[in-house]
Amino acid sequence: MKKYLIVGSGFSGAVIAERLSKNPDNQILVIDERNHIGGNCFTERDKETNIMEHRYGPHIFNTDNQFVWDYVQNFCEMVPFINRVKTIYKSNVYSLPINLHTINQFFKKTLNPNEAKKFIESIANHNIVIPQNFExxxxxxxxxxxxxAFFYGYTKKQWGCEPRELxxxxxxxxxxxxxxxxxYYNNYYQGIPKHGYTAIFEKMLDAPNIEIRLNTKFDDSWDIKDYDHVFYTGAIDSFFNxxxxxxxxxxxxxxxxxxxxxYQGNAVINYxxxxxxxxxxxxxxxxxxWEDHQKTIYFKEYSKETEANDIPYYPKRLxxxxxxxxxxxxxxxxxxxFTFLGxxxxxxxxxxHHVIGEALQIAKNFK
Structure with missing residues (x-):
């Protein structure tokens, strides 16, 4: 018998646990410091409206990896969904990503594809040979x-710094x-699980040799000598205090x-x-x-620097x-x-899909 400790119940930890559970001789403990499984992909029904709420922001599953797509569908019915993002700039609504309609609307033109390519080429800054930053x-x-119009303000708010610093x-x-x-996405496979993401994690972790402990933090007080291996999906700087x-x-x-x-007639609108x-x-x-709701819930999303008690989302990598x-x-x-992943x-x-693919690849090295 082998004993495994998995720190974190998001997709990285859940995939590893699910793969290891196929061997009945494995004993797997999954811990998570939150009070629920699923990490930032956690979904639940809003109590007042019964709308499926993406607690930590929207997640639209998209991938060009058929193996990952097929794997996820072992645990859910994935309903096709196309994310058609809009953005508001100076009181006008535009489509994202920037496309031919956006270009023609913004510049008040009626360009065809070839004309638009030449036009963008004409306004691009050719004095910049090797870009040194995002801007x-x-x-x-x-x-x-x-x-x-479409990058400066949004990027500055999202990352909390001038785009030239990125x-x-x-x-x-x-x-x-x-x-x-x-x-919005280029990937071939796109969808949202019909019954939410939490149902996926519940099925992944539903095995007699998987134990789940919530509200449980991993720190240096843990004695890992009884475990054959530890899979760590938390923040690496936190691991080393x-x-x-x-x-x-x-x-x-x-x-x-x-x-x-x-409220707004669309899933996502950027500002x-x-x-x-x-x-x-x-x-x-x-x-x-595919659902019908008379009421609605909407989230205004704000970005800020991560402090000690915040949930980290996006690594800045400066x-x-x-x-x-x-x-x-x-x-x-x-x-x-120890294996660090996620x-x-x-x-x-x-x-x-990158997280799932990585975890599936790592799991192959363990029985």
Whole structure:
């Protein structure tokens, strides 16, 4: 018999637990410091409206990895869902990502795809040869007008700093489509679980050799000698008690409102103007268009720097962060019986399908 400890019940921990549970000789303990499983993907029915609420912000499952897509559907019915994000800038509503309709509406033109490509090429900043930061990358791709409208204010609010302080790698490719496709994602498989994400985790962790302990924090008081291996999915700087310093993250918080009818007519609307304090508004009943609700709930989302009692969301990965992270990485690699996985433990941005794919790959090394 082997004993495994898994720290965290989000997708990283739940996938590892589910895979290990297939061997009945394994004994698996999953702990989570929150009072529920599922991490930031946790969903629950709002008590007043019965709308499926994404407690920590909206999650639309999307991937181009059929293996991951098929794996997740072992635990849910995935309903096709296309996320058609809108953004408001100077009292006008535009489609995101920037597409041919956005370009024509913004510049008051009627360009076709070829004309639009030439036009964007003409307004791009060609004086920037090797972009040194996010702002320069955006200006090189799309020029000042589109950057200031759709990227500057939103990015500054989201990351809490001037975009020129962020690495250029955040914007890896041209953020424009030269057609009228307003599907926010490029991946082939896109959907939302019919009964919410929590139901997925409940099925993943429903095995006689899996024990779950909530409201349980992992720290250096744990005696791990009785475990054959520990899978850690929490923040890597927390694991080492911040001995080299805290890594910087952005976190988000929400102002929830319940009202009658339909608040904004769409699942997600971004607010690009820097003077608007929130980054976006998501209306949760639009994530389940197959349901009918007379009332509605919507969240105004705000971004801020992560403090000691906050839930970290997005690793900032600034230069000083990466220097600190390198020290944690070096020490982590000296540990026996530990595997670090997931967004927080590896200090990188990962979508759900990346997290699941990584966990499935790691699980292959254990029986």
């Amino acid at each position: 320069e990358q955006a200006l090189k791709f799309i020029g000042a007008d589109l950057y200031n 690495p250029s790698s955040i914007l890896k490719r041209l953020p424009i489509r030269f057609n009228y496709n307003d599907n 911040y001995k080299y310093g805290r890594l910087s993250y952005r976190t988000v918080f929400f102002n929830k409102t319940t009202t009658e009818g339909d 690009a103007d820097p003077e608007v304090p929130y980054t976006r508004v998501h209306e949760h009943k639009h994530f389940t268009p 230069k000083q962060d990466m220097e600190i992270f390198a020290k944690y990485e070096t020490e982590k690699n000296t540990l026996d019986k 967004r927080l433990a590896t200090y990188r941005y990962m979508d759900m």
